Amino acid sequence: MSINDVLTTIDNNLDAATDRLMEFLRIPSISTDPTYKADCDKAADWLVADLKSIGVDAKKCPTPGHPMVMGEVGAENTDKPHLLFYGHYDVQPVDPLDLWNSPPFDPALEETPNGTVIRGRGSSDDKGQLMTFVEACRAWAQVHGSFPCRITFFFEGEEESGSPSLIPFLKEHAEALKADVALICDTSMVSRGVPSIASQLRGMLKEEFTLVGPKIDLHSGHYGGPGLNPLREISKLIASFHDDETGAVAVEGFYEGVHEVPADILRQWQNCGFDEKDYLDNAGYTVAHGEKAYSTLEQQWARPTLEINGLWGGYQGAGTKTVIPSEAHCKITCRLVGDMDPAALRAKLRKHVEDRLPTDTKVVWDLDLDGSPAYVIDTTRTEFEAARGALTEEWDREAVFSGMGGSIPVAGYFKSILGMDAMLVGFANDDDAIHSPNEKYDLESFHKGTRSWARILDALSK
Structure with missing residues (x-):
């Protein structure tokens, strides 16, 4: 029997697989709201029962929050790779409910200009994606x-609420979870119909500071002119963070640890079907506003950023209050790439501000904010090229090693705690409206995603 027999089984059982997904989607497993605690337990129980139905030794594992689900099969395959598959069964809240065109936990198939979709909360993030792998395993076993x-299955119930139980759980169950490579499905294709494997995730540095000027808020008639205004001074500091001509960050040493994109990866990005105009139009932009020397995709996936996320101070109520405020405040986040060191970058950023402080001001930094490095995946490993070949064959389109502008923390935890690389393969599309009203998952993504995992399992197990 060949992989073709598995693919045929997947095709023939698509209706039954879709029905199982619909049943799973009807469970309102909102992890961030205590009202739905019992539903999160119910979703974990549903997964345990479904895994057991295909021969997986599965169990529900309690945590201080919502339970984890673990299972394992194929331990006798000592000459084959050991794979860990991760997904999450919890979902985002549905507010605002009045913007949904149908009940979020009453999923249904719906015809759209781009084909049939599965409409409902969690259909794309992450229940539909999770079930593509389970259904591939089901067909293989049949x-x-x-x-x-x-194969070790590992399903989390707190991903949408900050994963407070994840790190302790990984440390406690490290031996059971450690594998040759982790497979993560909580991601998307770079563009419709173009299968993708994420090769790098940007890290994050959070920073916040207060610029303090006069002892108290001052009457702008009495002190307007001779008085230093912290709002004006903080505006100057913020303007100094970037070079207006190039769009580059102007903090000294900011780009230490940043690497150029390898030529073979850049070629894949240039031919991945990314529509820059559509990407910009979706945000109401007409041009890209980042580093002028780099393409939009490079800016999004492979370049670091410094963004002002919040800026405030002075009177913000109704009407007018004629004061020179005592303080001005700024929130900053930096996206990190390559080998950028969050701690070293924090020191550079603070030095940039402190070197530019005018007389009669001081800066107070928030000391409780964190930072995490970028996660760069070793795609030279044979498993990654094998998976890319399997995806290419299924989609009849060259699969690409893509970047990701955001972060998927669990991938970094797998590396730092369990010492294993993660392969991120998902089949969501940019218009799936995850975290938003009217979330959907293309039926094609569910069907071909299942076939894709079957091909990847076949390729990795040879």
Whole structure:
């Protein structure tokens, strides 16, 4: 029996697989709202039962928050790779409910100009994606009576609420969870119909400071002129963060640890079907506003940023209050790439501000903010090229090693705690409206995603 028998089984069982997904989607497993605690337990129980139905030794594992689900099959395949598959069963809140065109937990198939979609909360993030892998394993077991290699299933119930139990759980169960490579489905294709494997995730540095001027708010008639205004001075500091001509960050040493994109990866990005105009139009832009020497995709995936996320001070109520405020405040985040060191960058950023403080001001930094490095994946490993070939064959379109502008913390935790690389493969589209009203998952993504995982399992187990 070949992979074609598994693919045929997936095709023939698509309706039944879709029905199972619909049943799963009806469980309102909102992790951030205590009202839905019982529903999160119910979703974990549903997964345990479904995994057991295909021969997986699965169990629900309690945590201080919502339970984890773990399971394992194929331990006898000692000459095959050991794969860990991760997904999450919890979902985002549905507010504002009045913007949904149909009940968020009453999923249904719907015809759209781009084809049939599965409409409902969690359909794309992450229940539909999670089930593509489970359904691939189900078909494999039906055809072969066994599994292609040793597989550990690991499903989280707190991803949408900050994963407070994740790190302790990973440390406590490190031996059971450690594998040759982790597979993560909580991601998307770079553009419609273009299968993607994420090769790098940007890190994050959070910073916040207060610029303090006069002892108290001052009457702008008495002190307007001779008085220093912290709002004016903080505006100057913020303007100094970037070079107006190039768009580059002007903090000394900011780009230490940043690497150029390798030529073969850049070629894939240039031919991945990314529509820059559509990307900009969706945000109401007409041009890209970042570093002028780099393409929009490079700016989004492979270049670091310094963004002002909040700026405030002085009177903000109704009407007018004629004061020179005592303080001005700024929130900053930096996206990190390559080998950028969050701690070293924090020191550079603070030095940039402190070197430019005018007389009669002081700066107070928030000392409780964190930072995490970028996660760069070793795609030279044979598993990654094998998976890319499998995706290319399924989608009849060259799969690409893409970047990601945001962060998926669990991938970094797998590396730092369990010492294993993660392969991020997902089949969501940019218009899936995850975290928003009317979330959907293309039926094609569910179907071909399942076939894709079957091909990847076949390729990795050879």
